Amino acid sequence: MSTPDLRPGPAAAATAAAAKPAFSPFATALRFALRNQTRNRLAGMLLVAFVPVWYLLMLLMVGHQSLEFRLFATGRVLAVDGGHLTLISAGLNALTLIVGFAVFDAVRKALAFDRRLVFAGYRQNTLIAAKILSVAVVAAAVALYTAVVLLAFWRPDPVGWLAVLGGYTVSALTYGAFGLLLGVLVKGDLEGFFLIIMGGLMDTFLQNPLGNPLANKPVLQWFPSFGPMQFAVGGALGHTALWGHLALGLAWAAVFALAGLLIFHRRTRSCS
Amino acid sequence: MTEPPSRPALRARELHKSYGRHRVLRGADLTVAPGELAGVVGENGAGKSTLLQILAGTLAADQGTVELGGTLGYCPQQPVLSDSLTVAQHLQYFAAAFRLPDLRRGEELLDRLGFRQYRDRTVGELSGGTRQKLNLTLALLHEPDVLLLDEPYQGFDWETYLRFWDLVGELREHGTAIVVITHLVFEQDRFDTLADLADGRLAVRRTSTGSSDHVHA
Numbered sequence: 001m002s003t004p005d006l007r008p009g010p011a012a013a014a015t016a017a018a019a020k021p022a023f024s025p026f027a028t029a030l031r032f033a034l035r036n037q038t039r040n041r042l043a044g045m046l047l048v049a050f051v052p053v054w055y056l057l058m059l060l061m062v063g064h065q066s067l068e069f070r071l072f073a074t075g076r077v078l079a080v081d082g083g084h085l086t087l088i089s090a091g092l093n094a095l096t097l098i099v100g101f102a103v104f105d106a107v108r109k110a111l112a113f114d115r116r117l118v119f120a121g122y123r124q125n126t127l128i129a130a131k132i133l134s135v136a137v138v139a140a141a142v143a144l145y146t147a148v149v150l151l152a153f154w155r156p157d158p159v160g161w162l163a164v165l166g167g168y169t170v171s172a173l174t175y176g177a178f179g180l181l182l183g184v185l186v187k188g189d190l191e192g193f194f195l196i197i198m199g200g201l202m203d204t205f206l207q208n209p210l211g212n213p214l215a216n217k218p219v220l221q222w223f224p225s226f227g228p229m230q231f232a233v234g235g236a237l238g239h240t241a242l243w244g245h246l247a248l249g250l251a252w253a254a255v256f257a258l259a260g261l262l263i264f265h266r267r268t269r270s271c272s
Numbered sequence: 273m274t275e276p277p278s279r280p281a282l283r284a285r286e287l288h289k290s291y292g293r294h295r296v297l298r299g300a301d302l303t304v305a306p307g308e309l310a311g312v313v314g315e316n317g318a319g320k321s322t323l324l325q326i327l328a329g330t331l332a333a334d335q336g337t338v339e340l341g342g343t344l345g346y347c348p349q350q351p352v353l354s355d356s357l358t359v360a361q362h363l364q365y366f367a368a369a370f371r372l373p374d375l376r377r378g379e380e381l382l383d384r385l386g387f388r389q390y391r392d393r394t395v396g397e398l399s400g401g402t403r404q405k406l407n408l409t410l411a412l413l414h415e416p417d418v419l420l421l422d423e424p425y426q427g428f429d430w431e432t433y434l435r436f437w438d439l440v441g442e443l444r445e446h447g448t449a450i451v452v453i454t455h456l457v458f459e460q461d462r463f464d465t466l467a468d469l470a471d472g473r474l475a476v477r478r479t480s481t482g483s484s485d486h487v488h489a
Contacts, residue, residue, distance in 0.1 A: 019373030028368040032357060039356040109355070116352045119330060120369035120410070270329045 025122060029130035036106045037138045043102035051094045051146055055153050058090040059083050067209050070216035071234050073242045080237045082210060087154050088164055088232050089208035092171050092225055095146045096200035099139050100175040100182075104192045107131070107183025107260075115268045124268055128261050135180055135257075139172035146172075156236045163235020167228035170249035174224045175200060177253045181260035184267055204229075224252040279341050281306045281418045281449030282327065287336035288472075289322055296322050297333070298472030306341070306417070306447040309440065309462070310476075311454045314469035320453045321349055323469060324422050327451065341449075342417025349422040349453075351407035355396035359387070359406055362395070363413065370414035381409040384439055386432055401427035408436070412443075419443065419450045437462060 038044075067082040118124055147165040156164065178199065182192045207229040209215030220226050227248030234240040282304040289297040296319035304310050314320050325331035327338055328346035353362060363378035382388040385405045390398055395406065404427045411419065425433050437459075440450060452463070460466055460479065467474040 021368065021371040022374050023364050023368035023372075025368045025371070028365055032354070032361060032365055035361075036354065036356050112352050113354045115330070116348075116410075117365065117369050119328070119346065120366055120414075121371065122369040 103179030167232030345416030
């Protein structure tokens with residue numbers, strides 16, 4: 001099968017050379033990718049309403065009982081305020097669901113349209129770069145909002161709060177990348193939502209020792225939220241900066257993003 | 273058969289395509305000259321959309337070749353649009369894809385197809401007919417040399433339908449080769465050639481409109 005010439009031909013190329021394109025491909029793709037990911041009203045409502053309500057419910061449920069939390073990098077077991085620990089865990093829980101859901105929904109709905117754009121001449125790498133950047137922006141914004149709302153329930157010291165923000169941001173990036181992977185991989189909405197909800201709930205729930213028999217066990221290290229949770233708790237409650245664990249969270253994000261983008265590349269290429 | 277005066281705009285040879293055991297195309301050939309308007313007809317399920325997708329490069333054939341003599345515009349049967357973007361934003365997105373220097377052609381098509389009033393509305397709010405107008409506009413935006421249209425007027429009102437054919441007439445005069453999938457018997461005289469897809473092959477016949485210098489399969 002020969003390859004049809006889907007790119008602008010000699011005439012169009014001459015026109016393009018003679019006059020500058022009116023719209024930069026990257027800036028245009030980034031602008032519209034951001035618009036797509038921020039148009040999800042349900043995700044917006046969840047962000048505004050669910051995050052504070054979830055913090056409040058979890059705090060009311062747990063109170064301020066003392067809990068033991070193991071910092072795996074140092075081997076220290078911290079005796080911490082269970083309410084504070086649960087707030088960090090609740091924030092991670094809420095933002096993983098919201099970011100994963102918003103990115104999954106946007107990527108899945110746009111896939112056929114992205115393919116049409118590629119056939120019209122968009123470079124796949126340009127669309128991919130715009131998608132990565134838009135996921136990063138959305139993830140960072142949701143993480144910042146979630147960390148700011150936390151202040152209504154608990155005021156850690158500024159460095160501790162920054163550690164929570166760092167953990168939230170990396171976790172949001174991980175679940176943004178997970179949403180991207182599912183968006184290009186699964187066929188139905190239901191499968192994607194189910195995987196994000198179950199994956200996010202299980203992952204973040206297990207990191208909290210509250211009533212959890214797997215708490216502080218090495219098996220936790222194999223879950224995506226492990227690194228961000230260790231970094232956030234280490235910084236906010238243990239006065240320790242566990243950069244390696246933050247990097248571990250970023251590695252999860254990179255693996256999900258890479259897998260998702262490879263599949264995106266494959267699903268938007270020409271069949272001829 | 274008359275020899276083409278110039279290189280064909282589109283030439284497909286020996287296209288084969290099966291879905292499992294169901295052989296949809298069994299050696300379909302089609303050649304279209306610049307300025308020629310070819311209609312593809314056939315029963316439901318005959319493989320017309322499969323043929324057009326292969327010609328457009330959005331679906332892989334099992335066997336066969338497709339050669340294009342220029343740029344391609346493809347209007348799929350189901351509008352492929354983004355519900356969260358406005359009509360104007362679609363024009364900008366595809367202008368970026370085609371690296372167009374301005375939106376003049378897009379703006380002109382909004383007027384020609386009569387949907388300028390929806391320019392700033394998101395696609396999710398539009399009726400099926402207006403979505404189809406935008407679907408068609410995106411295929412025409414870069415003034416392609418070869419145009420593949422899969423039932424492009426579904427949902428059009430009568431006036432828009434007539435405007436569509438005026439537009440097609442102009443494109444032909446400018447040398448665009450056009451392939452349209454059609455079901456409508458009454459419009460078949462509009463085509464230079466009609467390619468009847470049956471048993472996975474195309475039987476091409478000239479209509480009374482067809483001029484002698486057009487290429488046939």
